[in-house]
Amino acid sequence: MTRRSLLQTLGAAAAGGAVPQVSGQRRRRPYDIVIKNGEVRDPSRGLKARADVAVHDGKIAEVASEIPAERGREVIDAKGLYVTPGLVDLHTHIVYGVRSGIEADPIAARSGTSTWIDAGTFAYDQIEGFRRFIVDRNQCRVFGFVYLYPASRNPDIDPLKYVSGLMDATGRAASANRDIVLGVKFQVGSNMNGRYSHDFLKIARRLCDEYDLRLLVHISTAPPETEEVMKLLKPGDVVTHCFNEHTLGIVDRDTGKLKPSVKEARLRGVLFDVGHGSGSFNFESARRALDQGFLPDSISSDIYSANMNGPVFDLPTTMSKLLYLGMTFDDVLKCSTVNPARVVTPLPKLGTLQVGAPGDVALLSVEDGAFELIDAQRNKVTAKQRIVSHLTICKGKRLVAPV
Numbered sequence: 064m065t066r067r068s069l070l071q072t073l074g075a076a077a078a079g080g081a082v083p084q085v086s087g088q089r090r091r092r093p094y095d096i097v098i099k100n101g102e103v104r105d106p107s108r109g110l111k112a113r114a115d116v117a118v119h120d121g122k123i124a125e126v127a128s129e130i131p132a133e134r135g136r137e138v139i140d141a142k143g144l145y146v147t148p149g150l151v152d153l154h155t156h157i158v159y160g161v162r163s164g165i166e167a168d169p170i171a172a173r174s175g176t177s178t179w180i181d182a183g184t185f186a187y188d189q190i191e192g193f194r195r196f197i198v199d200r201n202q203c204r205v206f207g208f209v210y211l212y213p214a215s216r217n218p219d220i221d222p223l224k225y226v227s228g229l230m231d232a233t234g235r236a237a238s239a240n241r242d243i244v245l246g247v248k249f250q251v252g253s254n255m256n257g258r259y260s261h262d263f264l265k266i267a268r269r270l271c272d273e274y275d276l277r278l279l280v281h282i283s284t285a286p287p288e289t290e291e292v293m294k295l296l297k298p299g300d301v302v303t304h305c306f307n308e309h310t311l312g313i314v315d316r317d318t319g320k321l322k323p324s325v326k327e328a329r330l331r332g333v334l335f336d337v338g339h340g341s342g343s344f345n346f347e348s349a350r351r352a353l354d355q356g357f358l359p360d361s362i363s364s365d366i367y368s369a370n371m372n373g374p375v376f377d378l379p380t381t382m383s384k385l386l387y388l389g390m391t392f393d394d395v396l397k398c399s400t401v402n403p404a405r406v407v408t409p410l411p412k413l414g415t416l417q418v419g420a421p422g423d424v425a426l427l428s429v430e431d432g433a434f435e436l437i438d439a440q441r442n443k444v445t446a447k448q449r450i451v452s453h454l455t456i457c458k459g460k461r462l463v464a465p466v
């Protein structure tokens with residue numbers, strides 16, 4: 064491709080966003096990092112081109128057909144690699160030491176995952192600790208959903224009164240920490256909450272309405288039924304574990320068809336997230352939904368200590384499973400960058416490579432070969448491709464796995 068046609072490609076692809084420029088002489092100060100010779104993929108604006116990317120002062124500083132190597136204090140050769148926005152994992156458990164929380168940074172460094180969203184490992188009275196020991200101490204970006212769980216097992220306490228009693232404290236704490244708390248996580252399903260699950264969900268609904276918070280719901284085992292859950296969800300709310308094989312799922316187990324209430328929920332703006340985890344991603348369930356044109360809005364790992372050594376491993380492995388099932392690399396990337404970034408309301412432009420966006424970049428490749436992939440029910444498949452991370456840049460710096 065000639066330089067001129069590449070520029071046209073860049074300009075056309077960037078319609079609606081910042082138009083990439085050829086690096087000119089206007090700016091003499093060196094950039095912190097220049098990434099050269101990579102294939103840039105930025106699904107936020109449909110940008111697909113060979114281009115160079117500069118990162119400076121923790122932000123994306125320039126995307127252009129050529130940025131001279133001498134402009135970078137550090138120069139990274141990305142020949143043969145995709146240069147993408149840093150990956151955003153919408154469902155993780157990274158409150159180390161609390162339940163099955165893991166340390167984020169070591170996996171962030173090797174997985175291209177620069178943003179980690181904890182999906183309800185902490186309660187309202189643990190937000191301060193979450194900020195101080197998890198958000199502030201990690202090199203990667205960390206946000207979270209606070210949980211509203213009926214944690215009391217005291218038979219003398221009315222569970223509904225107990226959970227209602229947590230409502231205001233949870234709402235107030237989440238509101239006071241909107242820079243890191245993205246909403247409320249609630250687990251729906253009889254395996255978690257017994258016969259009160261639907262009532263608890265209504266309390267979570269009321270909480271989110273009163274305090275203007277996003278609701279993230281885990282679906283697992285009925286009751287309640289999918290229809291009852293969908294009815295309580297509003298635009299911007301997120302359903303996680305959408306490709307589970309349990310009774311509280313998005314596909315009718317008898318007919319194999321998507322449930323009408325799920326289609327309606329998507330139409331009104333409810334988001335559907337993968338949330339792989341130890342029990343919630345099944346190849347057949349995913350295939351049935353994908354065959355009906357139902358792609359997830361976001362791909363997330365639901366990584367925690369019990370699955371980090373398999374079957375989850377990390378976000379690129381989960382992405383590889385969706386690639387195996389027929390999603391395109393670009394769609395998979397969209398579901399792991401700009402789409403999940405939309406729930407990170409405190410940080411606009413996250414999940415993109417637009418100039419001025421947070422300086423988060425992943426260097427990825429799609430390897431060919433024969434790779435075993437395992438779902439949550441331990442079904443094995445052999446994939447011909449897998450997504451591999453080569454480098455994570457977060458807040459303008461390379462992430463290096465702590466020794």
Ligand SMILES: [Zn+2]
Binds near residue numbers: 154155156182340365
């Ligand atoms: Zn989870």
